[in-house]
Amino acid sequence: MSAAADRSPQAERRDEGLRFYQTGTFAVGGRLLAEHQRTVQSQPRRPSSLTKGHRACQGCGEALGARYALDAALRAAGGRLIAANATGCLEVFSSPYPESSWQLPWIHSLFANAPAVASGIAAALRAKGREDVRVVGQGGDGGTVDIGLACLSGMFERHDDVLYICYDNQAYMNTGVQRSAATPPGARTATTEPLGGHPGNDFGQGKSAPLIALAHEIPYVATATVAELHDLEAKVARAMEIRGPRYLHLLVPCPLGWGSEPSETILIARLAKESGLFPVFEAIDGAIHAVAKIRRQVPVREYLRRQRRYAHLFADGGREDVIDRLQAAADRNIVRFGLLEGSAPLAGDLLGAPAPGELDDLSGAQAP
Amino acid sequence: MFSVRIHGRGGQGVVTAAELLSLAAFGGGSFAQAFPSFGSERMGAPVAAFCRIDQEPIRLREPIEEPDAVIVADATLVHQVALFEGLREHGLLLIASARTPQELGIAELGAGGGRVLQCVPARELALRHLGRPIPNVALLGAFAAQTGVIDLPALERAIDGRFAGAAAEGNRAAAAAAYSWLLEHSVGGAPPLASAGREGR
Amino acid sequence: MAEQIEASVAIATAVARCRPEVLCAYPITPQTHIVEALSRMVRAGDLAPCEMVNVESEYSACSVAIGASAAGARAYTATASQGLLYMAEALFNAAGLGLPIVMTVANRALGAPINIWNDHSDALAVRDCGFIQLYAADNQEAIDMHILAFRIAEQLSLPVMVCMDGYVLTHAIEPLELPSQEQVDSFLPPFAPRQILDPDEPMTIGAMVGPEAFTEVRYLAHLRQQEALDAIPALAQELSERTGRACGGLLSGYRTSDAALVVVAMGSVLGTLEVLIDEMRGEGLSVGALAIKTFRPFPRAEVAAALGGAARILVLERAIAIGAGGVLTDSVRWALGARQTPLHTVIAGLGGRPITRRSLRPVLEAAATGGLGELHFLDLRQDLVDRELARCRSSARPGPHAEAILREIGIVGAGPV
Numbered sequence: 007m008s009a010a011a012d013r014s015p016q017a018e019r020r021d022e023g024l025r026f027y028q029t030g031t032f033a034v035g036g037r038l039l040a041e042h043q044r045t046v047q048s049q050p051r052r053p054s055s056l057t058k059g060h061r062a063c064q065g066c067g068e069a070l071g072a073r074y075a076l077d078a079a080l081r082a083a084g085g086r087l088i089a090a091n092a093t094g095c096l097e098v099f100s101s102p103y104p105e106s107s108w109q110l111p112w113i114h115s116l117f118a119n120a121p122a123v124a125s126g127i128a129a130a131l132r133a134k135g136r137e138d139v140r141v142v143g144q145g146g147d148g149g150t151v152d153i154g155l156a157c158l159s160g161m162f163e164r165h166d167d168v169l170y171i172c173y174d175n176q177a178y179m180n181t182g183v184q185r186s187a188a189t190p191p192g193a194r195t196a197t198t199e200p201l202g203g204h205p206g207n208d209f210g211q212g213k214s215a216p217l218i219a220l221a222h223e224i225p226y227v228a229t230a231t232v233a234e235l236h237d238l239e240a241k242v243a244r245a246m247e248i249r250g251p252r253y254l255h256l257l258v259p260c261p262l263g264w265g266s267e268p269s270e271t272i273l274i275a276r277l278a279k280e281s282g283l284f285p286v287f288e289a290i291d292g293a294i295h296a297v298a299k300i301r302r303q304v305p306v307r308e309y310l311r312r313q314r315r316y317a318h319l320f321a322d323g324g325r326e327d328v329i330d331r332l333q334a335a336a337d338r339n340i341v342r343f344g345l346l347e348g349s350a351p352l353a354g355d356l357l358g359a360p361a362p363g364e365l366d367d368l369s370g371a372q373a374p
Numbered sequence: 375m376f377s378v379r380i381h382g383r384g385g386q387g388v389v390t391a392a393e394l395l396s397l398a399a400f401g402g403g404s405f406a407q408a409f410p411s412f413g414s415e416r417m418g419a420p421v422a423a424f425c426r427i428d429q430e431p432i433r434l435r436e437p438i439e440e441p442d443a444v445i446v447a448d449a450t451l452v453h454q455v456a457l458f459e460g461l462r463e464h465g466l467l468l469i470a471s472a473r474t475p476q477e478l479g480i481a482e483l484g485a486g487g488g489r490v491l492q493c494v495p496a497r498e499l500a501l502r503h504l505g506r507p508i509p510n511v512a513l514l515g516a517f518a519a520q521t522g523v524i525d526l527p528a529l530e531r532a533i534d535g536r537f538a539g540a541a542a543e544g545n546r547a548a549a550a551a552a553y554s555w556l557l558e559h560s561v562g563g564a565p566p567l568a569s570a571g572r573e574g575r
Numbered sequence: 576m577a578e579q580i581e582a583s584v585a586i587a588t589a590v591a592r593c594r595p596e597v598l599c600a601y602p603i604t605p606q607t608h609i610v611e612a613l614s615r616m617v618r619a620g621d622l623a624p625c626e627m628v629n630v631e632s633e634y635s636a637c638s639v640a641i642g643a644s645a646a647g648a649r650a651y652t653a654t655a656s657q658g659l660l661y662m663a664e665a666l667f668n669a670a671g672l673g674l675p676i677v678m679t680v681a682n683r684a685l686g687a688p689i690n691i692w693n694d695h696s697d698a699l700a701v702r703d704c705g706f707i708q709l710y711a712a713d714n715q716e717a718i719d720m721h722i723l724a725f726r727i728a729e730q731l732s733l734p735v736m737v738c739m740d741g742y743v744l745t746h747a748i749e750p751l752e753l754p755s756q757e758q759v760d761s762f763l764p765p766f767a768p769r770q771i772l773d774p775d776e777p778m779t780i781g782a783m784v785g786p787e788a789f790t791e792v793r794y795l796a797h798l799r800q801q802e803a804l805d806a807i808p809a810l811a812q813e814l815s816e817r818t819g820r821a822c823g824g825l826l827s828g829y830r831t832s833d834a835a836l837v838v839v840a841m842g843s844v845l846g847t848l849e850v851l852i853d854e855m856r857g858e859g860l861s862v863g864a865l866a867i868k869t870f871r872p873f874p875r876a877e878v879a880a881a882l883g884g885a886a887r888i889l890v891l892e893r894a895i896a897i898g899a900g901g902v903l904t905d906s907v908r909w910a911l912g913a914r915q916t917p918l919h920t921v922i923a924g925l926g927g928r929p930i931t932r933r934s935l936r937p938v939l940e941a942a943a944t945g946g947l948g949e950l951h952f953l954d955l956r957q958d959l960v961d962r963e964l965a966r967c968r969s970s971a972r973p974g975p976h977a978e979a980i981l982r983e984i985g986i987v988g989a990g991p992v
Contacts, residue, residue: 085774086774087774088646088772088774090642091781097781097783098783101779101781101782101783102782102783103779103782103783103784106779106782108777108779109777110774110777111772111773111774111776111777111778111780112772112777112778112779112780112781113642113645113772113779113780113781114780114781114782115638115641115642115665115668115672115781116638116664116665116668118634118664119634119635119638119641119665122630122634122635122638122639122642123638123639123641123642123645124642125628125630125635125638125639125642126597126599126628126638126639126640126641126642126643126644126645126646126650127642127643127645127646127772128642129597129599129626129628129639129642129643129648130596130597130626130642130643130644130646130647130648130650131646132626133596133597133624133625133626133643133648134596134624134646134647134648135624139774156631156632156634156635157631157632157634157635157638159631160630160631160632160635163631164628164629164630166628392748393581393748396579396748396749397579397748400577400579400750401579405749405750406579406748406749406750407747407748407749408747408748408749409742409743409746409747409748410742410746412605412691412692412693412742412743412746412927413691413692431750432749432846433713433846433847433849433850434846434847434850434932435740435743435744435843435844435846435847435930436847436929436930436931436932437929437931439931439933
């Protein structure tokens with residue numbers, strides 16, 4: 007990674023002992039920053055890859071995230087970018103022909119195959135010697151974590167030159183809010199109603215696509231939320247400096263599916279990170295090298311109570327047991343990823359192994 | 375039409391033998407169609423391959439049910455596989471073995487209909503000339519000498535087309551040695567090409 | 576000039592001479608030799624510029640081809656059997672998007688029970704996916720059809736499936752003529768895509784289409800296939816003029832002009848049929864064969880004309896429409912219109928069972944004299960079926976048919992034992 011790529015506004019200001027945090031929906035003061043430090047979104051001539059007029063719901067985190075991410079990718083690619091999109095909300099709301107919102111070449115093929123279609127585009131460009139044109143694959147959590155995982159894994163292991171972005175809103179929103187493998191425990195969806203003693207979505211299920219990506223030892227894996235625009239753009243820019251498979255997992259609140267206020271999308275995304283429920287990190291070549299520290303830690307209930315998908319945890323005496331388990335999950339993330347100032351990620355823990363020195367020696371251990 | 379069935383075990387070059395036979399026939403100006411027995415083949419399991427040779431283009435796609443000659447690359451198959459099945463009258467059974475048909479206990483089995491039973495020490499000749507006991511190419515040398523359906527130079531050209539370097543040289547030597555061996559030791563009665571052709575076109 | 580060569584290698588060479596830019600495939604018997612040969616050419620640098628993508632499934636194979644084709648590259652893949660069904664969703668998508676992908680299908684049966692041998696169940700199961708489907712009667716035709724396929728595909732902006740019988744054709748080694756690079760280059764111009772993902776002219780591909788336009792979009796796909804009925808014979812003729820031999824087309828007749836009984840078939844059985852017809856003609860029986868080479872689009876008028884003189888028709892099917900009968904039969908009947916020509920369906924060669932002259936002869940003789948039923952299963956072991964049915968009646972939990980039938984038959988070695 008080049009030194010320039012590391013000069014995020016935060017990094018530069020950190021050197022000066024000064025930090026800007028984004029609060030509310032306004033990007034931190036374009037006027038207060040040097041020209042090169044300003045966000046793509048603050049530029050009057052931003053590309054608007056996903057332009058106005060699309061049919062997303064009010065407060066849609068995915069629409070916001072897609073525009074941020076693709077505009078940053080477009081800038082990094084000098085405007086030469088092709089996108090392959092999985093079936094899902096993003097596809098449906100962006101392309102109600104004849105009113106496509108896409109200002110870049112864009113193809114939607116199927117639900118499960120966006121990573122493979124992106125691989126095919128990359129292969130075509132390579133064969134044609136057009137490596138100036140870059141490729142993005144994208145989809146929701148269903149198209150990525152569930153039905154598209156095989157194609158995604160194949161794209162990773164073949165080392166295809168694709169940046170894949172998962173817009174994670176934690177359920178199948180396009181079909182009416184059904185559970186996906188990215189749905190967190192305790193959350194109510196149309197297929198995880200809190201009935202018969204169930205806490206909403208059950209504990210002990212689901213999977214982490216970023217850690218699965220990490221296990222492929224691809225050059226770049228990162229998570230981000232729509233609450234931190236500078237961070238998101240900086241990660242896209244860094245990913246675009248690298249060739250090969252790259253994975254960005256972006257948390258995008260969904261007011262419809264989460265039962266949240268459209269005006270609180272950014273706030274809820276921030277609380278997901280500040281509570282420790284959604285660790286924001288960056289990994290290069292299979293190893294985590296940076297995490298976004300929690301600035302002002304909040305208990306998970308601050309995050310949960312703003313969403314009607316968790317309303318059953320607070321109604322009729324509530325489910326303190328469930329809230330406690332969710333808090334425990336957040337606390338575990340905080341320790342595992344080293345999310346508090348002054349702490350570091352547990353070495354080796356992320357892929358399930360204890361730290362060096364804590365390994366049991368199995369040789370001969372089973373002797374009768 | 376002259377049709378050949380080749381038996382052996384996976385790893386003994388049976389499919390290669392059928393291919394080489396077709397290459398040699400093609401090189402000699404005939405039309406030839408070679409094909410393996412279809413299926414999942416495993417090392418050591420019985421396998422078969424086939425070859426049709428004709429002076430006209432070959433249209434048939436059915437299995438060879440009545441071969442003019444059967445070539446056996448592994449003598450341990452003689453009591454496990456129905457080697458004589460469909461072998462026509464006066465047909466040739468050519469076995470890679472240093473023993474005789476009597477010693478192998480198959481003299482009576484194939485005795486009827488004027489069939490010719492011929493053993494050739496193909497493994498031994500291959501070991502001497504190629505350094506490996508792969509009998510397939512030596513068998514084809516013997517087949518050429520016995521039947522005249524292909525000639526030795528065409529077989530040698532086919533070998534050169536399929537192998538390179540030491541493998542080509544060794545196989546050519548093994549084929550030539552088997553060819554000579556058979557001319558000396560032939561039990562006679564090879565089916566001449568002109569009289570073959572039970573399959574039709 | 577002919578070479579003595581394995582058909583799969585010949586197909587790979589023909590495909591390579593079409594200068595594909597992206598190849599993608601997942602291994603499945605009996606397609607493997609084609610893809611292995613292409614892979615060697617790419618790795619050795621003999622086929623360049625070309626990217627070979629070893630995908631993790633057939634679904635991805637077709638999807639990579641979709642992406643590559645949409646990005647303006649000439650894309651090729653190959654599969655068979657379960658693999659073709661595994662990519663079913665992507666097949667419809669590729670055709671719906673109008674992407675001119677060329678695919679070889681090394682025809683193989685579908686499970687369960689699992690079976691790796693030849694029949695036409697796979698390609699016929701996806702006959703309505705929107706691909707043009709060509710069926711090769713022999714390996715020379717399979718080679719020529721691949722070159723034809725790229726031209727047809729790109730001219731009409733439609734994907735094309737070249738179907739060739741697994742093992743029977745793919746694994747045969749025989750004299751085959753490969754069109755030279757010059758011949759192919761003069762026949763097949765560089766790919767000029769009708770639609771392309773290009774940053775200089777951004778385009779949205781794959782939008783949702785509702786009831787207001789879906790019928791029209793589908794009708795246009797149908798119309799495009801109807802155009803192929805004119806384009807295929809014209810292009811086959813053009814290729815023939817370069818190669819000096821017949822190169823595919825819609826259909827071809829063998830001794831049909833004066834035949835009382837015409838056998839309609841697709842694929843490699845036609846060679847065996849021709850030999851049998853020559854024999855039977857020698858005995859005074861008036862028999863001919865009609866080869867269907869293009870099944871999608873179905874050449875209805877041409878088939879009707881070719882069958883105009885037939886007193887009886889026998890449709891030889893290498894697949895079964897379970898619960899109905901024959902697949903090809905339905906199309907042939909449709910072609911005949913109001914004509915009441917007696918028509919027999921013979922289901923043959925399922926899961927690799929050889930179709931031999933010995934078995935066909937009595938069936939053709941019976942059909943010629945009206946002694947054959949409407950639906951006949953060639954070489955069906957009725958005794959085995961009856962015993963299995965009896966066994967099932969005797970038990971409340973008889974278990975699966977497949978394993979029981981195998982127990983009944985006992986151990987069968989590979990090949991003729």
